[in-house]
Amino acid sequence: MSNVLEFHDVRLAFAGVKAIDGVSFEVGEKELFAIIGPNGAGKTSIFNVLSGVYRPQTGRVTFNGVDLIGKRPHRIAELGLARTFQNVELFSNLTVLENLMLGRHHHLHYGSLAAIAWWGRAKRQEIENRQRVEEIVDFLELEQWRKVPVGLLPYGVQKRVELGRALAMEPKLLLLDEPVAGMNLEETEDMARYILDIRDELHLPMILVEHDMGLVMDLADRVMVVDFGQPVATGIPADIQHHPEVIRAYLGVSN
Numbered sequence: 681m682s683n684v685l686e687f688h689d690v691r692l693a694f695a696g697v698k699a700i701d702g703v704s705f706e707v708g709e710k711e712l713f714a715i716i717g718p719n720g721a722g723k724t725s726i727f728n729v730l731s732g733v734y735r736p737q738t739g740r741v742t743f744n745g746v747d748l749i750g751k752r753p754h755r756i757a758e759l760g761l762a763r764t765f766q767n768v769e770l771f772s773n774l775t776v777l778e779n780l781m782l783g784r785h786h787h788l789h790y791g792s793l794a795a796i797a798w799w800g801r802a803k804r805q806e807i808e809n810r811q812r813v814e815e816i817v818d819f820l821e822l823e824q825w826r827k828v829p830v831g832l833l834p835y836g837v838q839k840r841v842e843l844g845r846a847l848a849m850e851p852k853l854l855l856l857d858e859p860v861a862g863m864n865l866e867e868t869e870d871m872a873r874y875i876l877d878i879r880d881e882l883h884l885p886m887i888l889v890e891h892d893m894g895l896v897m898d899l900a901d902r903v904m905v906v907d908f909g910q911p912v913a914t915g916i917p918a919d920i921q922h923h924p925e926v927i928r929a930y931l932g933v934s935n
């Protein structure tokens with residue numbers, strides 16, 4: 681299996697705090713790779729390096745062979761790396777469809793002048809974008825909320841719309857930052873099913889950061905554990921669950 685992402689010996693410090701301290705991992709082309717670790721372990725910092733929000737002091741990060749370090753977030757998104765956020769970051773007064781259309785903005789290849797001069801092309805793209813958005817509405821079973829402002833929706837559905845917006849970008853790698861945080865059991869089970877459908881039907885590789893251990897162990901192909909910015913262990917869920925260093929990191933007990 682070839683890798684879509686290589687994250688090699690990355691180090692990032694803030695005024696002496698080592699947020700990422702020599703982390704390496706790779707993600708295969710159809711892999712669901714999870715990153716777990718206690719609060720403050722460095723998980724969000726890894727996502728911020730991947731999406732171009734933070735620039736590490738050292739290390740190498742390549743996505744389909746392209747070096748990501750130093751690239752701006754919008755450029756990285758254009759390369760096909762889409763993310764969802766820990767807290768829902770949607771336009772709450774816009775409808776579900778409008779929020780999903782915003783996810784398509786890299787796919788609009790015409791400016792306002794071109795829209796006038798090349799009406800045909802602009803119109804074709806608009807129709808194509810709407811079709812893609814409708815496919816996502818279907819895939820994530822959002823039909824009944826298509827025209828509802830996102831701010832009025834239950835929290836679990838808002839998180840699903842956020843996932844939809846990331847899918848609307850037609851990414852090549854999806855970063856999911858705590859997709860079930862704050863959800864009830866039913867919402868969590870629904871989200872787990874959509875994540876599996878994304879892997880099995882869209883064959884999209886994903887990196888999942890999540891505190892819900894049951895979800896991680898059920899869904900992930902491989903899991904990396906980080907603690908104090910350092911990698912503790914990486915492996916298949918069955919091995920990670922019983923790894924002594926992982927138990928120590930989580931329970932805070934000594935060997």
Ligand SMILES: Nc1ncnc2c1ncn2[C@@H]1O[C@H](COP(=O)(O)OP(=O)(O)OP(=O)(O)O)[C@@H](O)[C@H]1O
Nearest residue numbers: 694697698699717718719720721722723724725726
């Ligand atoms: N912009 C920043 N400025 C200063 N310190 C930061 C910054 N971002 C992260 N850190 C520090 O880096 C460390 C790792 O934080 P990070 O948010 O990556 O952890 P996390 O594993 O995502 O935690 P959580 O599970 O609570 O979201 C923490 O000590 C944090 O305070």
